[in-house]
Amino acid sequence: MQLTRPPAHHLRPFVRLLWASTPDDAPTPQPGAREHVLPTGGxxxxxxLGGPPLRLFRDDADAQGFTVGYAMVGGTRPAxxxxxxxxxTPSVGVMLQPGAARALLGAPEGALADCHTPLxxxxxxxAGFALEQLHGAGSLAAQLAVVEALLTARLALRALHGLHPAVAHALAGLSGGSVIGELVKHSGYSHRRFIALFRGMTGLAPKQYTRMLRFDRVLSxxxxxxxxxxxxxxxxxGYSDQAHFNRDFLAIAGMSPQAYRRAAPTASRHVPMRAPSHRSNLSKT
Known part of the structure; x- marks a missing residue:
């Protein structure tokens, strides 16, 4: 069971989406089960809110992995x-808008990119207080109301600056098919400074962000x-040819398009995978 909705109006410059989910029945453990989680660009x-803490693996061959915790930030990533x-496990999540991390989390996107950070x-x-409140909520709707209240309180503690105008213009332009060089020229900044501004606000370089847009269009x-x-x-x-597409898909998803189709994921960015057979150290962390 999952509930997904947009945030309250005052949070929309900072939050793209709210969701809460819980297993329909008592979950049956599937030892060793894992999945590729494909990036969203955000x-x-x-x-x-239950089960073991989040465990991640460095790659498909990593049998041991490492734990992150029960409350965490998944940074923007290119793969x-x-x-x-x-x-x-029952969970509650928030997908943030570009440029929102400093206001809601206290650190810029660039500092949190490509990793998971314990909240x-x-x-x-x-962070512990937030978990306590969410555990006390009686329904998925109540959980979303709690997380909205928590984020609203975070905003009240900070001076809000929003997106840099050059980055806001670039995000709109890239979504509309503009060329990066044209956006750099329009910004008035040097290429290096423009990339630094963009990465600091989104966690990705402009070329990485453009690649994520193409990938997202394919999955959709x-x-x-x-x-x-x-x-x-x-x-x-918008890929130039199939070879270009195959290279990008493999780099982003960690598998070929054909393997993705065979996996037939029920959720497009959560692809079930087999765990490596050598799992002797899995329970030691």
């Missing part, structure tokens, strides 16, 4: 990560037309 704040899904490293004791269209040939999906999304 930053996520997640609270796990997949691997996580343990052996036990389904207590950013919020201190407030694939979800609507799962039997359409990959080459057609790739050309529609």
């Amino acid at each position: 930053m996520h704040l997640v609270f796990r 997949f990560f691997v996580r343990d899904v052996s036990v389904e 207590d490293a950013l919020w201190g004791a407030d 269209q694939f979800a609507l037309e799962p039997h359409q040939p990959w080459v057609e999906l790739a050309l529609q999304a």
Whole structure:
């Protein structure tokens, strides 16, 4: 069971989406189960309300992995990560808008990119207080109301600056198909300074962000037309040819397009994978 909705109006410059989920029945453990989590191009704040703490793996061959905790920030990243899904857990999550991390988390996107950060490293004791409040909420809707109140309180503590105008213009331009060089020229900044501004606000360089937009268009269209040939999906999304598409897909998803289709994920960015057979150290962390 999952509830997804946009945030309250005052949070929309900072929050793209709120969600809460819980297993429909008592979950059956599946020892060793894991999945590739494909990037969204955004930053996520997640609270796990049951089961074990989040366990991640450095790659598909990592049998031991490492734990992150029950409240964490998933930074913007250009490629997949691997996580343990052996036990389904109730969770609450927030997908942030570009430029929102400093206001809500106390650190810029660039400092949190490409990794998972325990929330207590950013919020201190407030991270534990947030988990307590969410555990006390009686329904998915109540959990979303709690997390909205927590984020509203965080905003009240900080001076708000929003997106840098050059980055805001670039994000709109890239979504509309503008060329990066034209956006740099329009910004009035040097190429190096423009990239630094963009990365600081989004966690990705402009070329990485553009690549994520193309990848997102492919996944969105694939979800609507799962039997359409990959080459057609790739050309529609803006790839120059199938070889270009195959290279990007492998780099971002950690698998080929054909392997992705065979996996048939029920959620487009959560792809079930087999765990490595050598798991003798898995329970020691």
